[in-house]
Amino acid sequence: MTGRHAAVSVRREQSATRGGRMDPVRTCVGCRARASRSSLLRVVVRDGVLIPDEKAVLPGRGAWVHDTPECIDNALRRRAFVRALRVSGPLDTQTIQHIHQRNG
Ligand SMILES: [Zn+2]
Numbered sequence: 001m002t003g004r005h006a007a008v009s010v011r012r013e014q015s016a017t018r019g020g021r022m023d024p025v026r027t028c029v030g031c032r033a034r035a036s037r038s039s040l041l042r043v044v045v046r047d048g049v050l051i052p053d054e055k056a057v058l059p060g061r062g063a064w065v066h067d068t069p070e071c072i073d074n075a076l077r078r079r080a081f082v083r084a085l086r087v088s089g090p091l092d093t094q095t096i097q098h099i100h101q102r103n104g
Pocket of ligand 1: 028029030031032033065066071
């Protein structure tokens with residue numbers, strides 16, 4: 001046993017933010033992939049109803065998901081929204097389920 005500090009963690013992650021806007025990374029609750037905020041859809045719950053927060057302005061806890069039928073469907077099946085949003089009780093997912101079911 002030598003008392004030398006072998007593991008000197010020299011971390012130089014200064015994440016140089018030169019000239020660029022930081023785009024925070026979030027995890028999609030549908031596919032668990034990480035993506036930049038701007039490429040995900042924020043979803044919030046209001047009065048027990050799951051609603052898309054397209055401008056990401058609504059207060060409260062939000063879940064992030066890719067704005068695709070696959071990821072939204074995945075999240076719904078796995079009840080990922082319920083967990084991410086810490087909802088207790090019934091959750092109305094009609095609105096979310098139908099955002100990709102436009103007529104036409
Ligand atoms: Zn996804």
